[in-house]
Amino acid sequence: MSARLRSLNPYELHKYLVNIYCLNQKGSTELLKRDTAKDRTDLDVIRGNHKFLWDEDDVxxxxxxxxxxxxxxxxxxxxxxxxxxRYKENKVALRWRVEKEVVLGKGQFQCGSKHCNNVDNLKSWEVNFAYLENRMKKNALVKLRLCPECSDKLNYKSQKREIKRLKKAHKKKKKSKDRNKSDSDESGEEPHTPTVEPSDEPSTSQDTKDATTSSEDSLWKKAPQDIEEKSREEEFEDYLEDLLL
Incomplete structure (x- = not known):
């Protein structure tokens, strides 16, 4: 038997050993299957090492x-x-365009939303894209071209903040009116509205000066108005809105 094995070439010897030691039982051919659990394609490699922005210093x-x-x-x-x-959760995914999308005009002459192909009334937006990469928070200014409907989705959170800010300002104005009304009711007199009676005599410069001085004094005596402080994110959004007008 050993002389027979010596006469076999490596491939025939491999087949013989497999048949003798691995294929004696039914279903044992599964032992010959290669483990593909750790296989990676080029796409898997790109996804694992992809960066939204590569710096010049990156090696x-x-x-x-x-x-x-x-x-x-x-x-x-x-x-x-x-x-x-997922625009209602304030989560917007962004990526750069590939060659096929550039040829079709997707993202420039068509709406830049992944699931929209509208070409009418497109608007340009400059967005501060904040993302997590390699467990580090990063941000970058990117451009988008969107239709009116997708523009509303992009600015969903900022629109809600604007409505909330307007409601807050309206409540403050209403409270100040109610306070002034209650003060007038407590005094028992209606608020006096100054009237100016017509006069044949021309007003002198001294009278004009006194009126100006009294108006300035009344301005300084007024209570300082409450100024609503804006967050850094709101200031940045206002800056971008003024920039794109």
Whole structure:
């Protein structure tokens, strides 16, 4: 038997040993299947090493990072494509455009929302995109072209804050009116409205000066108005709105 094994080439010897030691029982061919649990495609490698923005100082020191950087260099980074399916949670996903989308005009001449192809009344938006990358919080200013409906979804949270701010201001104004009304009711007199009687004599410059002085004094005697402090995020949004007008 040993002489027979010596006469076999490596492939035939491999088949013989497999048949003798592995395939003696029914269903034992499953032992020959390769474990594919740890297999990775090029797409898996790119996803694992992808960066939304690569800095000049970033070094691609492994072949995985080199592959991700090569993919990043082929992207078009003028306008973004967004996913607004979770806009009510203030969660918007953004990514750069690929060549096929640039050829079709998606994100520039068509609405930049992933699930919208509207081409009418598009608006340009500059968005402060805050994202988490490698357990680090980062942010970047990106451009979007959206239709009116998707623009409302993008600004869903800021619109709610604007409505809340207006309601708050309206409540303050109403409270001040009620306070003035209660003060007039307590005094038992109606608020006096100054009237000016017509006069044939022309008003002198001294009278004008006295009126100006009295008006300035009344301005200084007024109580300082409450100024609503804005958060840093609201100030940034107001700045962007003024910039895009």
């Amino acid at each position: 691609a020191d492994t072949w995985e990072k080199q592959l991700a950087k090569k993919y990043y260099d082929k992207l078009f980074k003028e306008y973004c494509i967004c996913d607004l399916t």
